[in-house]
Amino acid sequence: MADIEQGNQTSITEFILLGFEELVDLQIFLFLLFLVIYIVTVAGNILIVVLIVADQHLHTPMYLFLGNLSCLETCYTSTILPRMLASFLTGDRTISFSGCIAQFYFFGFLVTVECYLLSAMSYDRYLAICKPLNYAAIMNNAICSQLAAGSWLAGFLVSIIIIFLMSQLTFCGPSIIDHFFCDFTPIIKLSCSDTHVMELVTSMLTFITTLPPFLLTLATYVYIISTILRIPSTNGKQKAFSTCSSHLIVVTVFYGAIMIVYMLSASGMDLMMTVLYSVVPPTMNPVIYSLRNKEIKAALRRLNVWTLFTKNNMFVFLP
Numbered sequence: 142m143a144d145i146e147q148g149n150q151t152s153i154t155e156f157i158l159l160g161f162e163e164l165v166d167l168q169i170f171l172f173l174l175f176l177v178i179y180i181v182t183v184a185g186n187i188l189i190v191v192l193i194v195a196d197q198h199l200h201t202p203m204y205l206f207l208g209n210l211s212c213l214e215t216c217y218t219s220t221i222l223p224r225m226l227a228s229f230l231t232g233d234r235t236i237s238f239s240g241c242i243a244q245f246y247f248f249g250f251l252v253t254v255e256c257y258l259l260s261a262m263s264y265d266r267y268l269a270i271c272k273p274l275n276y277a278a279i280m281n282n283a284i285c286s287q288l289a290a291g292s293w294l295a296g297f298l299v300s301i302i303i304i305f306l307m308s309q310l311t312f313c314g315p316s317i318i319d320h321f322f323c324d325f326t327p328i329i330k331l332s333c334s335d336t337h338v339m340e341l342v343t344s345m346l347t348f349i350t351t352l353p354p355f356l357l358t359l360a361t362y363v364y365i366i367s368t369i370l371r372i373p374s375t376n377g378k379q380k381a382f383s384t385c386s387s388h389l390i391v392v393t394v395f396y397g398a399i400m401i402v403y404m405l406s407a408s409g410m411d412l413m414m415t416v417l418y419s420v421v422p423p424t425m426n427p428v429i430y431s432l433r434n435k436e437i438k439a440a441l442r443r444l445n446v447w448t449l450f451t452k453n454n455m456f457v458f459l460p
């Protein structure tokens with residue numbers, strides 16, 4: 142690539158993340174709002190991980206995947222929100238070049254892992270609902286661990302390639318990113334190298350790696366829903382649906398948010414809309430599972446810190 146020949150001319154050592162600059166009067170309000178979102182997200186997801194690790198009843202594939210997902214969501218919000226909170230508080234909007242690349246790396250890594258984990262979870266629900274007799278034979282501990290490990294590995298490999306390509310780019314100014322975190326498109330726009338090849342490779346890579354898990358998730362839900370509709374009794378229908386409804390909501394929120402943003406980005410990205418897909422889904426996950434899932438609620442009651450949380454008004458976890 143021609144970019145490499147230009148050598149290490151990077152004259153920019155830091156970027157400026159504009160973020161919500163136009164909302165200058167609201168900085169304190171935004172700080173408090175996102176601080177609450179951050180605390181609720183991290184506390185909720187860590188609580189789910191603790192419940193799943195500590196409670197023997199929850200050592201089944203569905204909950205082990207959920208534990209992985211909650212770990213992931215904790216890391217995910219932590220790549221975006223603390224940096225954002227700091228800039229609301231201090232007004233300092235600069236981020237170093239390597240900090241920016243690291244932020245994008247973790248963001249891309251975790252989003253890819255999430256795609257794969259969600260599809261592993263929907264495959265698990267597909268087996269439980271459509272192939273109940275073979276479930277235990279197919280979804281054993283080894284397969285479950287392999288699917289989880291495979292998800293993390295896939296995310297790691299995809300994002301390492303993209304980061305490698307990105308590290309070949311030269312940035313010679315301007316350095317202003319009109320966004321609240323270092324996302325792919327805003328960084329690429331600032332490069333003075335020819336980014337066509339890079340953009341093409343990245344689009345293809347994203348397409349090849351995220352389309353299969355998405356299609357798998359979609360296909361399993363088509364099967365699951367048509368199987369549930371064929372169950373004769375209303376009671377049986379409800380019972381089958383309740384085992385996959387939490388996951389279906391989480392999947393819908395995740396892909397729904399990405400699709401809304403994707404469609405809007407064609408007509409110019411709205412910052413508030415980006416918040417939708419980068420900040421909201423991780424928050425929803427524990428709320429959905431704690432509100433809807435009987436076994437999680439039962440595990441919460443078995444765990445003694447339950448009383449501690451109700452005393453502290455963690456209202457989201459109330460049954």
Ligand SMILES: *[C@@H]1O[C@H](CO)[C@@H](O)[C@H](O)[C@H]1NC(C)=O
Nearest residue numbers: 190193205208209285286289
């Ligand atoms: C993630 O999944 C693996 C494999 O199933 C499991 O052993 C591990 O406990 C899970 N992690 C969490 C935090 O649930």
